Structures are given as structure tokens and as C-alpha cells.
């Protein structure tokens with residue numbers, strides 16, 4: 454071998470070794486994480502943002518693509534409201550989320566002058582209508598005053614007709630809420646802006662990356678996360694010091710090695726959503742006043758019948774090009790068991806579910822005094838979705854207990870979000886980030902919420918003595 458060939462091979466070897474060394478370094482850096490968040494729905498994304506804001510470089514793993522198409526946060530509208538009869542924690546969760554969302558918007562605009570992010574990307578401010586039984590009146594009035602809601606209330610048919618132009622049955626009241634940013638919140642936009650802000654602050658988001666299992670690794674006193682990347686067709690292991698599990702209905706499945714009890718504490722149930730339109734030829738014949746009234750009286754939570762099957766929530770999901778609104782309707786109590794969680798999202802609605810949706814929408818138009826009945830409505834879309842329910846329907850945002858029963862702040866679970874998650878998502882994420890970084894806040898309502906959804910509650914449910922929260 455002559456000298457120049459030898460020199461060539463030496464150079465090649467040095468370059469190759471340097472490359473291998475670099476790749477190993479890169480790989481090690483890539484797989485040793487400070488905090489890994491599983492689930493890029495509302496909860497995981499909000500938590501990742503709050504941690505990023507504190508200078509923590511997060512890794513967010515999401516099994517879907519960057520366009521969110523399946524999960525409890527799917528869609529463009531959820532009801533957001535300050536008013537909650539009786540229970541002030543829901544009111545606080547919404548109000549604080551509005552404040553936190555403004556911080557997100559300001560941060561996006563400060564980091565990029567072309568961002569043009571605005572609160573209106575996320576919230577619509579529209580009156581929220583509540584129809585309920587008169588039996589709730591005293592409790593409702595007390596909470597409206599406590600919760601500082603700007604409201605209007607009609608409590609008998611005469612008053613409702615003269616003041617609001619609606620036909621109220623006897624023993625039923627109608628309440629209207631007018632707080633700023635009460636109306637609807639758009640989960641799709643909120644997730645999009647959160648992901649943008651996380652990336653701006655150096656966080657990494659891996660889409661199409663499905664977590665297969667999580668286990669504790671005593672050697673490194675951290676966690677090993679087994680993932681499958683659908684785009685690359687690869688499997689790998691991620692070592693992470695801390696983990697946040699926010700996988701929505703899949704949370705119990707993923708925590709089975711670490712916290713198997715979530716399987717009994719969180720119960721995913723199927724719920725359905727119908728999307729209805731007034732037939733175009735009918736809609737465009739309505740008077741301007743009736744059209745305006747439709748926009749003014751959605752979203753609505755209607756429990757006038759006082760029965761679980763008769764209660765529904767409904768809102769305008771979006772408006773088509775001709776100005777005709779697409780009205781979404783579902784029922785908090787219209788839930789059923791799930792045979793296969795992976796397949797439930799594709800389950801079609803039954804004829805009875807569609808007819809329930811059309812009938813309730815038609816009945817609401819009757820109450821609004823708008824001349825429409827079931828024959829004027831058509832189904833334009835539908836899908837099945839999932840509520841993750843706890844026994845009390847209050848979610849969990851909590852560290853898990855360690856072997857001594859004390860909170861292990863290296864593993865935080867957000868789960869059991871049922872139908873209350875969206876309006877409070879930014880606050881749930883804040884509380885999760887505070888758990889993980891062992892940060893505290895002084896406000897009495899903040900601490901009441903943290904307790905209601907946190908470690909003390911989990912300890913109680915598990916029947917263990919809680920040393921401290």
C-alpha cells in the first residue's frame with residue numbers, strides 16, 4: 454500500500470470515527486430527556502407550554518400527525534363559560550385560562566412580529582344560554598353573584614316572552630351570560646398556537662410517534678419510554694427524568710406499569726356529536742331577525758326537561774360559505790361503553806342518536822320562537838368521541854404516589870377530563886407544570902382547585918394517607 458492510499462484510509466477512518474462519535478453524542482443528547490410529555494391534545498400541549506415558559510426544554514410526543522384529527526380535543530368549538538351553577542372551581546378554571554391564554558398570545562406576538570396571534574383566534578365572545586329547572590334558582594343566583602358573572606335571568610314564561618322573545622315552559626328559567634371570552638373556545642387553534650409557542654422556546658414536538666410503554670428505570674432513577682415512529686417505521690427507547698402523561702382516554706393504558714390503579718379510576722365512555730344545518734332553502738328564507746337570534750342563542754346548555762336523556766349542549770361549530778351555521782349537538786349524559794378504544798372514533802351514530810339530535814334542536818327552535826321543525830333540519834356530519842370519566846366527574850391533575858405514599862413529582866398524570874377540559878385547559882396545564890417544578894401559588898381558589906383535582910383526592914380515592922400535596 455503506498456503512502457497516499459494509507460493517508461487516504463487514515464483520513465477516512467478518522468472522519469468515520471469522528472462521525473460515529475458525533476452521531477453517538479447526538480443520539481445520546483436526543484434520547485436523554487429532562488421532561489417528556491405524552492399526548493399533544495389540549496392537556497399535554499398546555500403543560501408543555503407552561504414548562505417551556507420556565508426554560509425547560511420539553512419533548513412532546515403525539516401519535517397523530519400535526520393536524521389533529523382524533524381525540525377528545527378534536528373540533529373547532531367547545532363551550533367556554535365563567536358561570537357554573539354551584540361549583541366555583543369550574544368558573545375559576547375558565548377565568549384563569551383566559552388570563553393564561555392572553556399570556557400565550559402576547560408571547561407569540563413578542564417573539565415574532567408576523568405572528569399576528571389574537572384572543573379571537575381562540576375564543577368567540579357570545580352570550581351563553583342556560584335553560585334549567587326553577588328548582589335550581591336559589592343556588593344559581595348565589596353562584597352567579599359569587600362568580601362575578603354578567604348575566605340576565607328570566608324566571609317565568611311571561612318575563613321570558615316580553616324581555617327575550619322566547620317561549621319558556623312553566624317551572625323553567627333561562628339565564629344568559631355575557632362575560633368577555635365566554636362563548637366558545639377553539640381547541641384546534643389553541644393546540645396549533647401552543648405548539649408554535651413551544652417550538653419558539655426550543656421545545657421539540659414529535660408527531661406520528663406513539664408511546665408503546667412506560668417503565669421505571671431504577672438505574673437512572675428515571676423512566677424508559679418505548680416509542681414507535683410511524684413515518685420512519687422505527688422503534689426506539691427514550692430515557693426521561695420526568696414524565697407527564699396526558700394521553701386522554703389512553704392514559705390508563707399507558708400508566709399500567711407505573712400506576713395501574715388509573716384503570717379503575719378513569720373510565721372512557723363513548724359520546725356522539727351530530728352536526729346539523731337548517732336546509733339551505735329554508736335558512737335563506739328566514740327573516741334577518743330570526744337568523745340573528747340563532748347566532749345570539751348559541752351556545753346553549755339545556756336541561757329544562759330535568760332528565761339526563763333530555764339534557765343537551767349545542768353550539769355553532771362553524772358557518773358555511775353562504776352564512777348558514779353548522780350546529781353541533783351532543784349530550785353530556787348520552788354516553789355508552791366502549792368495546793374497542795382504537796375503533797370507537799369511527800363508529801357511526803345510530804338512527805336513535807340522530808333522531809335525538811334533530812328532535813332536541815327542533816324543540817330548542819320552538820323555545821326560541823323560530824318557525825322551524827324537524828323537517829327543516831338535516832344531518833351534515835357526525836362522529837363518535839370519548840369522555841374520560843372519573844366517578845365524581847372531576848378530573849385528575851396529580852403526581853402519583855411513590856412507595857412511601859408521598860407525591861412523586863417526576864410523574865404527573867392529567868386524566869379524566871370528561872366534558873370540562875377545554876375551557877380550563879390552560880389552567881390544568883399550569884397546575885401540572887407547578888407540580889412538576891414543585892412551584893406553589895397563594896390564591897385560595899387556585900389551591901382549592903389543585904386540591905380537588907390533585908394528590909389529596911387521588912390519595913383519598915386510593916385509600917392511602919396523604920403525607921402532603
Ligand SMILES: Cc1cc2nc3c(=O)[nH]c(=O)nc-3n(C[C@H](O)[C@H](O)[C@H](O)COP(=O)(O)OP(=O)(O)OC[C@H]3O[C@@H](n4cnc5c(N)ncnc54)[C@H](O)[C@@H]3O)c2cc1C
Pocket residue numbers: 491492493494495496497514515516517523524525526527530531532533640662663664665699700701702703707724725726766783838839840867868870871872873874875876877
Ligand atoms: C364531545 C365532547 C364535547 C365536549 N365539550 C366540552 C365543552 O363544551 N367545554 C369544555 O370545556 N370541554 C368540553 N369537552 C372536554 C374537552 O374537549 C376534553 O376534556 C379535552 O379535550 C381533553 O383533552 P386531553 O388532552 O385530555 O385529551 P385528548 O385530546 O384525547 O389528547 C390526548 C392526546 O394523546 C395522544 N395519544 C394517545 N395515546 C398516545 C400514545 N400512546 N402515544 C402518543 N400520543 C398518544 C392522542 O392522539 C391525543 O392527541 C368535550 C369533550 C368531548 C369529547
